[in-house]
Amino acid sequence: MSCLQTFPWIVVFASFIIRAIVYGITYTSGIVYVIVLDNFETGEAATSWITSIITTVMFAAGPASGRLVKVFGWRIITFVGGVIAGTGLLLASFSSDLFFLILSYGFVTGFGCGMAYMVAGVVVPAYFVGHRRQKIAVAIASCGTGVGTFVFSPIIQYLYATYGWKNLFIVLAGIAMQCSSTGLLYRPLPSISLTKSEMSKEEKAADWRFLKNTSFYVIHMGFFLTTFGDSVIYGHFGEFALTLGFTTDKGAYLYSVIGISVMILKLLQGVALDSKVSTSLPIKLAIFFFLLGGLATTLLFTSQEYMMLLMYAALFGANTAASGGAIVIGILETYYGHENLELTYGMNLAVTGLGNLLGSPIAGFLFETNKSYSPVLIMVCITKVLSSGCFLFVYKVYTEFHTNYTYDxxxxxxxxxxxxxxxxxxxxxxxxxxxxxxxxxxxxxxxxxxxxxxxxxxxxx
Structure with missing residues (x-):
């Protein structure tokens, strides 16, 4: 394989590393949640905003970042995103109250991570357009999210136990800024202009026609519900383990198991989608795995042994793997076309961000009100099953797929x-x-x- 043929896989590697850093920082916020409770003496409901805001802002930054990429390119947006994320974490180390921590860790760090994450999401499909291994390339890159969650969970716990929460944020700031250097590996694709014709105003407007498709809203209601449930587990699973009498270290290890499961399942899902068994396979997988997430949550009512928590973490990771990576790209391309991917993917990030915003605080309120996680777990079961139902409805009712044209x-x-x-x-x-x-x-x-x-x-x- 020549150097030119190898370079797209270097882009996959860069996307993988950046996703690992971003998720390692944002999706271990459940551990940070426990740290804040220990040091700031705040209530569960108020502290829950930290776990939801950082992930919400990360996803909500997607549409704006997509527009900025059009103007400044992949490298600059990733570089600036890494600097902003690192600055937010550095500021967090100076926090004296919950409000300033939410501003620095939640909003500033979240936005910087969102800029880097948006580029990491679109750069790999762009390099592999029409390639027979596109979905596995996307899956490999998206596995960085699982690796990040797996690796960062014990690291954060160790740094906190050894150096305290202030130095923890300082170290994370240095790691976040590595997104900037890694993003320099995104070599821009050449600018190509076909002078045969110019796109008319009507053709430009056609890019947004997917907004007139009812299935787009039903699908994204499904994505909203599943990320709502995900944010509850990511934000409270560590605290739930503490209420059962397990140590903080064991609670942190559960996030590592989730990360491993996410990584393995994303790879397997990418392989399955590249096999092109069926055009509808992406949405079928979404139906199955989101239903699995809801049914698996009922296991937590049957036993409170640590082995059951480990089993649930593995099943939950399998469910979470379906809410990102190759399955999301596959659904959006199947129903709304590859040429609209930047628009539909940006909208998808915004919707999932909203789910992340609401899930954890509502769960914190329910726990404070009832002094029990049982209502919280019931809520997760319901949202996951309803999410699967949304995708099942689209699969049964909307049978026409977007036609992609290929030219010799x-x-x-x-x-x-x-x-x-x-x-x-x-x-x-x-x-x-x-x-x-x-x-x-x-x-x-x-x-x-x-x-x-x-x-x-x-x-x-």
Missing amino acids: VTFSKKESLGRGQNESISTLEVDEEKVPLIIDNSFKYSEAFSENVDSKNGTTV
Whole structure:
């Protein structure tokens, strides 16, 4: 495999690392929740806002970050996002009250992580458009979320026990800023302009036609409900273990088990989706795994042994794996098209952010009111089952999928077209019609297409 063919996988590696850092910081907020309760003497309901706000702001930053990427590119947005996230964590180390901690850790860090996470989500599909291994590439990159949760949970617990909460945030600030250096590996794809025609205003408006599709709202109600339930477990599972008499270390280990499960299941889901068994496979997997999340939660009523908590953590991780990565990309591409992915994915992040915002605080309120986690667990069961029902409804009622068109593209020799030798440009043959390509650098152009186009005859692979 040549260097040019290898580079897209380097992008997968960079996306993997950034997702690991982002989730390692944001989705271990349940451990931070316990730390804040110990040091700030605040109530469960008020403290729960920390766990929900950081994940909410992270996802809510998606649409804005997507627009900024169009202007400044992948590298700059990721670099700035890493700096903002690190700054927020550094400021958190100076917190003297819960309000300032929510501002610094929740809003500032959350927004910076969201900028980096948005780019990590779209850069891999962009590099693997039309590639036979696109879904497994997306799955590998998204496994960073599971690895981050797995690795950071014991690290955060160790740093807190050894150095205290202030130094914990300082170390996390340094780790967050590594997103900036890793993002420099995102080599921009070359700018290609087909001069055959210009997109009309009507064609531009057509990008938003998915908003007129009722299935889009039903699907995202499903995503909202499942992330609502996820945020409850991520925010309170450690505290739930403490109420059962287990140590903080054992509570932190449960998050590691969730991370391992997420990583393994995302890989398996990516392999399954790349097999192209069925166009409807992504939504079928969503139906199954979200229902699994609801049914698995009932296990916590049957036993309070630590082994049962470990089993639940593994099943919950399998359920969570379906709410991101290849399954989400597969559903959005199947129903609304790859060409709309930046728009639909940005909307998806905003909706899931709303679910993350509401879940944990409501759970904290229920626990404070009832002095028991039983109502909280019942709520998780209901939201997960309803989420599965939303996707089942779309699968049964909306049977028409978006049609993606594929063209046979062949490369011809460079033609001067009346220009000097140094200004000659390449052309493509699209539907037997020659179209000139206006590109800045033909070498970079060949790099971008090296994985998707056979270098000898120009046919797609």
